[in-house]
Amino acid sequence: MENDKLSAIALRVRRNIIKMVNSASSGHPGGSLSGVEIAVLLYFEIMNIPSFSDENRDKFILSKGHASPLLYAVLCEKGLFPAEELLSFRRLSSRLQGHPDMKKLPGVEMTTGSLGLGIGAAVGMALSAKSDGKPNRIYCLCGDGEIQEGTVWEAAMAASHYKLDNFTLIIDNNGLQIDGDVAKVMSPYPIDEKLRAFGFEVVTAENGNCFDCLREAIGKLNDKNGKPKAIVAKTVKGKGVSFMENNASWHGTAPNEEQTRQALKELGEN
Amino acid sequence: MAEKIATREAYGNALKALGEKNEKIVVLDADLSGSTKTAVFAKAFPERFFDCGIAEANMTSMAAGMAACGKIPFISTFAVFGTGRNYDVIRSSICYPKLNVKLAMTHAGLTVGEDGATHQSLEDIALMNALPNMTVIVPADAMQAEGAVFAAAEIEGPVYLRFSRAKTPVIYPEGHRFIPGKADIIKDGKDAAIFACGVMVSKAMEAAAALSNEGIEAAVINISTIKPLDRQTVITYARKCGRVVTAEEHSVFGGLNSVISQCLSEEYPVKVKAVAVKDVFGQSGKADELMEYYALTAGEIVKAVKSF
Ligand SMILES: Cc1ncc(C[n+]2csc(CCOP(=O)(O)OP(=O)(O)O)c2C)c(N)n1
Ligand SMILES: [Mg+2]
Numbered sequence: 001m002e003n004d005k006l007s008a009i010a011l012r013v014r015r016n017i018i019k020m021v022n023s024a025s026s027g028h029p030g031g032s033l034s035g036v037e038i039a040v041l042l043y044f045e046i047m048n049i050p051s052f053s054d055e056n057r058d059k060f061i062l063s064k065g066h067a068s069p070l071l072y073a074v075l076c077e078k079g080l081f082p083a084e085e086l087l088s089f090r091r092l093s094s095r096l097q098g099h100p101d102m103k104k105l106p107g108v109e110m111t112t113g114s115l116g117l118g119i120g121a122a123v124g125m126a127l128s129a130k131s132d133g134k135p136n137r138i139y140c141l142c143g144d145g146e147i148q149e150g151t152v153w154e155a156a157m158a159a160s161h162y163k164l165d166n167f168t169l170i171i172d173n174n175g176l177q178i179d180g181d182v183a184k185v186m187s188p189y190p191i192d193e194k195l196r197a198f199g200f201e202v203v204t205a206e207n208g209n210c211f212d213c214l215r216e217a218i219g220k221l222n223d224k225n226g227k228p229k230a231i232v233a234k235t236v237k238g239k240g241v242s243f244m245e246n247n248a249s250w251h252g253t254a255p256n257e258e259q260t261r262q263a264l265k266e267l268g269e270n
Numbered sequence: 271m272a273e274k275i276a277t278r279e280a281y282g283n284a285l286k287a288l289g290e291k292n293e294k295i296v297v298l299d300a301d302l303s304g305s306t307k308t309a310v311f312a313k314a315f316p317e318r319f320f321d322c323g324i325a326e327a328n329m330t331s332m333a334a335g336m337a338a339c340g341k342i343p344f345i346s347t348f349a350v351f352g353t354g355r356n357y358d359v360i361r362s363s364i365c366y367p368k369l370n371v372k373l374a375m376t377h378a379g380l381t382v383g384e385d386g387a388t389h390q391s392l393e394d395i396a397l398m399n400a401l402p403n404m405t406v407i408v409p410a411d412a413m414q415a416e417g418a419v420f421a422a423a424e425i426e427g428p429v430y431l432r433f434s435r436a437k438t439p440v441i442y443p444e445g446h447r448f449i450p451g452k453a454d455i456i457k458d459g460k461d462a463a464i465f466a467c468g469v470m471v472s473k474a475m476e477a478a479a480a481l482s483n484e485g486i487e488a489a490v491i492n493i494s495t496i497k498p499l500d501r502q503t504v505i506t507y508a509r510k511c512g513r514v515v516t517a518e519e520h521s522v523f524g525g526l527n528s529v530i531s532q533c534l535s536e537e538y539p540v541k542v543k544a545v546a547v548k549d550v551f552g553q554s555g556k557a558d559e560l561m562e563y564y565a566l567t568a569g570e571i572v573k574a575v576k577s578f
Contacts, residue, residue: 026384065388090384092555092563098386113388114351115324145301148323179301179321186301186323 001045003211009077010040014240015267016073016086022260024090027098030250032070034174034235035141037209039074042139046218052080052107056135059109059125063118064143064172065099066252071108072096080107116149118142119169123155126167126228139168145177147188153198159228160199168221168229169200173208174237176248192232201227208233241266274437278376280412281433282307284419285344285374286314292423293318298333298345300326305435306346306376330356330371334363337370342423348382349375349432350391357397364428365401372422373398374431379519380547380564381436381469381557390552396524398430399497406497407450408432408518410471411441414494417448425450432468434519436557439472441492453500455507459489462575463507463514467493467526470517470545470566477571488515488575499529505537514542515574519566522546543574 013036021027039060043049047058062071069089076083081095088094095105099113109125112118122140129136142152159167171191179185188194192202205217214233221229237251238244241263244255255263289295289311301324303309312319322329326347333343346352352375353360364371375394382390398406405425409415415433422429441456456471457478466474471492478488489507493500508514514534518526527544534540547564561567 024384090386090554092553092559094554098384098554099388101387111388113386114355145324148301148325150325150327177301177324178305179299179303182323185321186325188323 006040006044006211009044010036011267013040013070013073013077015264015269016076016083017069018241018255018260018263018267020069020072020086020089021254022257023087025254026090027069027254028066028252029069029255030176030237030244030247031064031143031172031174032067033239033241033244034209034237035067035070035172036239037211037214038141038170038172038233039070041211041214043074043078047137047139058137058139061110061118061122061125061138061140062100062112063122063140064115064146065112065118068096068098068100071100075107115143115146116151119152120155123159123164123167126159126164127162129166130162130164137166137168139170141170141172143177144171144173144175144182144188144191145185147171147191148186156195156198156200163226164228165224165226168231170231170233172235173232174235176237176246176251178248178251180248195230199227200230201225202230202232205231205233208235209239273440275412275440276435276437277409277412277415277433278307278435280415281374281376281419281431282310284416285311288419288423289315289318292342294340294342295423296320296336296341296343298322298329298343300324300329300347300351302347308346326351326355327359330359331363333371334359334369342370342372344372344374346374346376348389348391349378349394350389353391353394353397353430360428361401365403368403368427370427372429372431374419374433376433377435378432379434379469380552380560380566381434381519383435383557383560384554386554387551392521392547392552393524394432395496395518395520395526396528399524399529403427404497405429405450405495407495408467410468410492410494411438413440413442413444413446414448417446418450418494421448421450434469436469438469441472441475448494451495451498451500453503454492454494455489455503456492457490459487460511461486461513462488463491463511464488464517464571464575465491465493465504465514465526465530466517467496469519473566473568474517474571476568477575480568480572481575486575493526496526496529499533501533501537504530504533508534508538508540512540513575513578514540515545515571516542517545517571520546522548541578543577545570545574
């Protein structure tokens with residue numbers, strides 16, 4: 001898809017993230033905004049999803065489930081549900097739970113929210129496809145704080161052991177977690193070398209908020225070499241809203257009315 | 271009952287006060303120090319605070335190691351991750367060797383609110399109750415939370431402390447002395463015994479007041495230590511009142527209702543009605559809405575008392 005079309009989708013996704021979190025007075029804007037280009041490129045260009053019930057569809061697993069506003073906004077762009085439903089986010093009886101719920105909202109491929117678990121389920125899906133000789137490719141998005149969980153590395157070991165070249169892990173490397181800089185809280189670095197040592201084919205996207213840059217990184221990956229793939233995408237937490245950018249305090253804080261107006265203005269809506 | 275304070279708030283402050291008195295106290299957290307309030311301790315004693323990152327199982331293992339070296343680790347995260355993710359570590363590396371680790375977990379129960387089912391711990395009391403050597407404490411308010419932190423440090427061995435995210439009414443006066451293992455009779459009565467813990471204690475008090483207006487005198491008993499259970503008080507009140515109701519912000523399995531039912535089935539079999547979450551997961555919503563939706567209200571306690 002052309003970049004200007006993707007950018008237009010990304011902009012709407014960003015606005016909807018802000019609106020959902022504001023409307024719910026809770027939720028996670030920072031890590032939703034950092035992953036926008038990654039999720040939009042996957043859903044609108046890379047993944048093959050003839051329909052969400054097609055057995056051979058590619059799947060996206062949001063292992064960092066707190067970025068649910070990102071997933072919902074993108075699924076809404078895919079036409080899965082009307083935009084009005086976005087504002088039911090985090091409300092009683094909503095399909096749009098605080099963290100993605102596959103039973104409540106079809107189109108969500110895996111229930112997540114407890115960090116470090118989505119990736120293992122994604123590896124299971126890739127293994128399932130591989131052993132059935134099916135064409136599904138599985139994409140999984142993890143946070144750079146999330147990869148502090150040991151289960152992430154257990155999953156990585158299994159992906160490589162079973163030669164799951166149909167599995168692609170993307171790290172949303174925004175440099176922040178709740179308590180501050182990932183490097184200061186509990187350093188996961190060097191992420192690329194660790195993944196390589198675990199048997200992954202790894203590329204770095206120096207700007208993970210740029211479609212060309214992400215496309216180029218994905219293009220470098222070789223599909224059929226028996227190795228799982230990983231993209232370390234350097235992103236900006238809170239990307240697109242000046243006062244949220246690179247600021248850990250916007251990890252799980254909802255903007256008030258004034259801040260929402262300001263954010264939407266910056267995102268070209270008035 | 272005007273003032274409302276979250277028990278996690280009291281935990282953070284008590285931890286700092288405890289740290290001033292006892293140099294053996296060390297605190298570990300898993301990237302939630304602002305929410306669990308261990309940040310209060312971290313600020314005062316940066317050299318005795320260790321952020322373990324988002325790695326709850328390893329945090330728990332490291333605490334076991336530090337306890338084996340004579341320190342008294344308090345470890346904190348959300349209750350759902352701090353009892354579930356690391357269960358085998360708690361079992362094999364802390365409870366079995368009876369190491370002196372305090373598991374102080376916040377954001378327990380439905381009152382977590384909007385984060386939804388993945389973050390609402392409704393099984394933690396059951397998990398902790400089942401472990402030999404474990405003491406299980408669910409403070410009813412901020413005063414008790416403070417007392418429980420100091421009491422936990424005095425107990426030799428593992429202690430589970432369950433704290434809440436939401437602000438809840440302060441029940442006890444300043445200077446309230448928390449005694450672990452002792453049930454507290456908040457209101458006496460002869461017609462029904464309501465055993466409650468945690469955030470349900472203030473709701474039980476509301477229920478008892480409403481019942482009293484109708485001429486039903488219900489006793490309200492705060493079971494802040496679930497394990498070991500104050501069996502004598504439970505038996506005495508079951509005998510005295512006949513009608514027994516339990517109220518907890520937890521699954522009906524393995525928590526307060528289970529331990530009271532088990533005790534009474536052996537010593538004084540009577541009907542025990544449960545106000546608890548009925549074998550379902552929670553969901554997103556505002557804390558108060560969820561308490562209504564899952565029938566954890568004063569009104570439900572009143573209904574239960576009248577249902578005999
Ligand atoms: C097992 C587990 N522990 C703790 C949490 C609470 N939590 C939610 S988000 C988060 C920080 C995540 O940081 P990161 O993975 O870097 O995400 P991002 O920066 O992309 O938002 C934490 C600790 C959780 N959801 N699951
Ligand atoms: Mg991050």
